[in-house]
Amino acid sequence: MTSEALSPFEVRASLDHCIKCTVCESACPVAAVTELFAGPKTVGPQAERFRAGSHSPDHSVDLCSGCGVCSRVCPQGVRIAEINSRARAELKHQDGVPLRDQLLARPGLMGRAGRPVAPLFNWAMGNRWLRLAGEKTIGVHRLAPVPQAATRPFSRWVSRHTSPPSGRRVVYFHGCSTEHFEPDLGMKVVRLLEHQGFQVVVPKQDCCGLPLQSNGLFPAARRYVTRLARQLSRPSTERLPVISSSTSCGLMLKREGLEILGLSDPSLVDVSRRTVDLFEFLLGLHEHHELKTDFAPVPLTVAYHAPCQQQNQLIGKPAFDLLSLVPGLRLVEMDQLCCGVAGTYGIKREKYDIAMRVGGPLFADIQASAPDLVACDSETCRWQIAKATGLTVVHPAEILYRAYGGI
Amino acid sequence: MKHDVVVVGAGMAGLTAAVRLAQAGLDVAVVATGQGGLPLSPAVVDILGYAPHLVASPGQELPPYVAGHPDHPYARASLDALSKSVEWFLELAAPLGYAGALDHNLMLPTAVGGIRPTGIVPETMAAGDLPAGAEVLIVGIRNYRDFYPQLVAENLKRSSRALSARAVEVGLAGDARALRPQLLARRLELPHVRSELARGVRAELAEEQAVGLPAVLGLSMAHEVWSDLTDSIGRPVFEIPTLPPSIPGLRLQTVLGQALRRHGGRLLIGSTATRGSGETGLLKSVTVAESSRSVEFEADHFVLATGGIATGGIVSERAEAPREVVLGLPVSATSGDHNGTYFQEHGRDRIGLAVDNQLRPLNASGEPVYRNVHAVGALLTGAVPWRELSGNGISLATGYAAATAILGGPV
Numbered sequence: 001m002t003s004e005a006l007s008p009f010e011v012r013a014s015l016d017h018c019i020k021c022t023v024c025e026s027a028c029p030v031a032a033v034t035e036l037f038a039g040p041k042t043v044g045p046q047a048e049r050f051r052a053g054s055h056s057p058d059h060s061v062d063l064c065s066g067c068g069v070c071s072r073v074c075p076q077g078v079r080i081a082e083i084n085s086r087a088r089a090e091l092k093h094q095d096g097v098p099l100r101d102q103l104l105a106r107p108g109l110m111g112r113a114g115r116p117v118a119p120l121f122n123w124a125m126g127n128r129w130l131r132l133a134g135e136k137t138i139g140v141h142r143l144a145p146v147p148q149a150a151t152r153p154f155s156r157w158v159s160r161h162t163s164p165p166s167g168r169r170v171v172y173f174h175g176c177s178t179e180h181f182e183p184d185l186g187m188k189v190v191r192l193l194e195h196q197g198f199q200v201v202v203p204k205q206d207c208c209g210l211p212l213q214s215n216g217l218f219p220a221a222r223r224y225v226t227r228l229a230r231q232l233s234r235p236s237t238e239r240l241p242v243i244s245s246s247t248s249c250g251l252m253l254k255r256e257g258l259e260i261l262g263l264s265d266p267s268l269v270d271v272s273r274r275t276v277d278l279f280e281f282l283l284g285l286h287e288h289h290e291l292k293t294d295f296a297p298v299p300l301t302v303a304y305h306a307p308c309q310q311q312n313q314l315i316g317k318p319a320f321d322l323l324s325l326v327p328g329l330r331l332v333e334m335d336q337l338c339c340g341v342a343g344t345y346g347i348k349r350e351k352y353d354i355a356m357r358v359g360g361p362l363f364a365d366i367q368a369s370a371p372d373l374v375a376c377d378s379e380t381c382r383w384q385i386a387k388a389t390g391l392t393v394v395h396p397a398e399i400l401y402r403a404y405g406g407i
Numbered sequence: 408m409k410h411d412v413v414v415v416g417a418g419m420a421g422l423t424a425a426v427r428l429a430q431a432g433l434d435v436a437v438v439a440t441g442q443g444g445l446p447l448s449p450a451v452v453d454i455l456g457y458a459p460h461l462v463a464s465p466g467q468e469l470p471p472y473v474a475g476h477p478d479h480p481y482a483r484a485s486l487d488a489l490s491k492s493v494e495w496f497l498e499l500a501a502p503l504g505y506a507g508a509l510d511h512n513l514m515l516p517t518a519v520g521g522i523r524p525t526g527i528v529p530e531t532m533a534a535g536d537l538p539a540g541a542e543v544l545i546v547g548i549r550n551y552r553d554f555y556p557q558l559v560a561e562n563l564k565r566s567s568r569a570l571s572a573r574a575v576e577v578g579l580a581g582d583a584r585a586l587r588p589q590l591l592a593r594r595l596e597l598p599h600v601r602s603e604l605a606r607g608v609r610a611e612l613a614e615e616q617a618v619g620l621p622a623v624l625g626l627s628m629a630h631e632v633w634s635d636l637t638d639s640i641g642r643p644v645f646e647i648p649t650l651p652p653s654i655p656g657l658r659l660q661t662v663l664g665q666a667l668r669r670h671g672g673r674l675l676i677g678s679t680a681t682r683g684s685g686e687t688g689l690l691k692s693v694t695v696a697e698s699s700r701s702v703e704f705e706a707d708h709f710v711l712a713t714g715g716i717a718t719g720g721i722v723s724e725r726a727e728a729p730r731e732v733v734l735g736l737p738v739s740a741t742s743g744d745h746n747g748t749y750f751q752e753h754g755r756d757r758i759g760l761a762v763d764n765q766l767r768p769l770n771a772s773g774e775p776v777y778r779n780v781h782a783v784g785a786l787l788t789g790a791v792p793w794r795e796l797s798g799n800g801i802s803l804a805t806g807y808a809a810a811t812a813i814l815g816g817p818v
Binding site for chain 2 (some may be wrong): 001002003005021022023025026027032033035039071072073074075076077168193251254255272273275289310311313314315317332335
């Protein structure tokens with residue numbers, strides 16, 4: 001892969017480099033568990049040749065979870081996952097997008113609707129009869145993980161918090177999950193960055209549009225990510241690094257908005273170059289001897305899983321590398337590609353079983369490491385792993401926060 | 408980002424160098440555009456199959472062979488490195504039961520029923536080395552479409568071993584649609600599925616001395632699946648390579664990847680090294696593409712294992728001279744044309760990098776371009792691996808020798 005995003009034309013043209021070597025087929029986590037999915041090579045570069053306008057010769061592309069492993073392992077640089085993402089959107093365009101996908105694609109809507117009645121919302125999500133009804137009516141699997149709505153959004157905390165002024169400033173892009181479901185994580189990320197001497201600017205921000213994109217709603221996704229890029233590039237925050245604690249939303253800004261949605265909006269191009277993953281940023285500080293290492297021992301065994309969307313940023317495993325510096329911590333690296341959930345994929349009625357089978361080896365490896373905690377950078381993966389293993393799953397920032405003595 | 412060693416490329420040669428360096432305690436990062444070639448490889452280690460006559464004992468033939476070909480990668484790496492690398496590999500790949508020795512080639516059936524003279528093989532394949540004229544049953548699995556028992560059997564009859572081969576097909580319950588190799592391999596890890604297969608094979612078995620099955624006998628439990636089938640069928644059972652994806656290749660890739668991780672190495676798949684920077688004679692870093700920017704990977708040593716012209720380590724565009732893609736190193740043996748006959752050597756078959764005895768690429772005056780850059784595997788000039796059947800052997804020996812050079816020992 002190159003570091004430059006390709007145009008939609010170039011993404012599609014990359015299929016001509018496919019030599020049918022099947023490396024993608026042997027790496028695909030979905031093809032490894034079900035014959036229903038024809039595999040990345042077949043639904044991608046092969047079927048794409050026959051997709052003219054609205055007709056797709058292959059409907060199993062809908063079973064692609066979008067984990068992106070195929071594009072990463074392709075020795076020829078074929079953008080298989082990106083081709084498939086666009087083909088899925090075209091399929092949705094033909095067949096219509098169900099109400100369920102419209103709802104799942106707007107986590108902010110769910111978060112905002114749930115907040116005023118958070119205890120009731122959370123109770124309803126835990127009630128098996130209501131969940132069964134939800135599966136029958138809208139098609140969200142009754143056992144699928146759903147987050148807990150927070151009583152107070154992260155932005156409320158931000159409005160009452162003053163980041164100590166500093167000559168070194170960063171922008172924090174927290175994403176919808178932190179805003180509506182895990183505000184405590186956002187607070188800790190801000191504290192971690194302030195501890196390194198940064199003034200943290202948290203502009204008003206809305207959804208990046210990734211769930212819309214993965215549910216095939218491209219026009220809305222384009223509007224969302226463009227709006228977000230403008231929110232993150234006000235004159236007062238020009239040229240500042242944009243730090244993301246959500247790996248999939250960070251990748252949306254870094255690359256997918258340009259490459260999958262085909263945008264060339266100047267704000268998005270600018271923000272794509274400034275966006276850094278939280279641990280990518282912190283590890284960069286460490287390499288320049290600028291990271292505070294006043295760590296207290298954290299005597300825990302932690303299983304660390306690098307989620308697929310984080311791996312697609314091609315930045316290695318910075319959270320693993322950084323947490324390896326924490327004294328007393330026994331960090332066990334998981335060696336599986338995907339937990340299966342892939343955003344909203346695994347919570348859908350017809351895909352839940354596939355997602356659980358994809359995640360099976362990861363869940364088994366995690367259990368075998370007998371951890372006190374599991375760490376994973378991506379929110380939907382955390383919820384999936386927690387649900388499947390019964391273990392507590394945290395963002396690696398939580399461990400670092402603890403290593404700094406709870407700051 | 409600073410490492411002791413950066414290896415570019417994740418095939419057999421790159422992983423060999425990387426694992427060995429990580430075992431020695433060095434901080435190693437492997438960056439690779441894609442997954443590397445092992446998922447396509449039958450995962451046998453060919454040492455020397457043709458010179459150009461059929462080779463029965465590479466150990467006997469290699470000393471005069473490399474003396475006559477001083478630019479051969481085996482000559483550059485040294486035959487001592489080759490034999491040490493084989494010992495090292497046998498230990499590393501012990502979980503897959505690899506066996507074999509330099510002094511004796513095994514003659515194994517190929518995916519199309521040819522005979523492959525090869526050196527080091529997994530235990531699941533070894534019984535395919537049959538005496539001339541032996542009777543063998545070649546078993547296909549219904550709805551698994553990447554293996555053709557009839558083709559294999561017919562060609563084995565006509566092969567140099569003139570095996571008395573018979574093809575049959577056995578079905579597994581409930582398989583209405585096309586079977587994918589990984590799923591099939593995983594299913595055969597279930598005892599009742601392989602019992603069903605064994606029953607089907609026994610029902611077809613006549614006087615045959617051995618049974619050949621497609622190489623899908625388990626992904627992570629190959630030993631159990633293979634030995635269980637051998638016991639319940641009651642004859643020696645062997646795997647025959649299939650069309651890709653190659654299950655034996657995936658097994659070997661897993662073993663090498665796990666060894667790298669166990670020793671603290673980093674494997675970055677999907678990351679393309681685009682160029683290098685340094686000063687005269689010393690490379691400081693390679694530039695690696697991330698999803699939205701490029702970063703510098705600094706290191707004390709670099710191993711280039713990007714493959715040859717077939718895998719993109721060297722690019723030859725129409726009107727331009729062939730070029731090495733990462734560092735722009737000088738490329739040798741670039742001239743020559745097709746001589747009109749398909750099976751003769753092509754003038755450009757040996758395109759690659761010329762190296763010294765530490766495997767450092769050389770400039771036109773025969774000096775290393777960089778003191779700290781080593782090239783391994785198919786990127787090297789001096790051999791036509793697909794003709795002499797020496798590909799994984801060259802990768803293993805040169806990957807091992809590059810690691811030795813970096814560790815400061817005798818090569």
